[in-house]
Amino acid sequence: MSLLGLTKLAWDLEHQEGLLDAYHAAPAAVLARYRLQPRHHQAVLDFDAATLLDDGLNPVVLRNLLVILGVPHAKLYDAR
Numbered sequence: 001m002s003l004l005g006l007t008k009l010a011w012d013l014e015h016q017e018g019l020l021d022a023y024h025a026a027p028a029a030v031l032a033r034y035r036l037q038p039r040h041h042q043a044v045l046d047f048d049a050a051t052l053l054d055d056g057l058n059p060v061v062l063r064n065l066l067v068i069l070g071v072p073h074a075k076l077y078d079a080r
Helices: 002-015 020-027 027-031 040-043 047-052 061-068
Strands: none
Touching: 002 020, 002 040, 002 061, 020 027, 027 040, 040 047, 047 061
């Protein structure tokens, strides 16, 4: 369920007005709304693309999620 939750999170951050601002104000509170494994919850907070990709998150969803959270596209896979 965590991968589905991550996909929904990425979509919602981009499309639900005010959610990105809420995330920046209180990321843990926003993440708590989604069914994420603790490992994925932490990976989002850490901008850990490698963990999310290794665990099966779709690369397009991963890119959308991290870029909307402010990670420059060129830095997405620095950890690899």
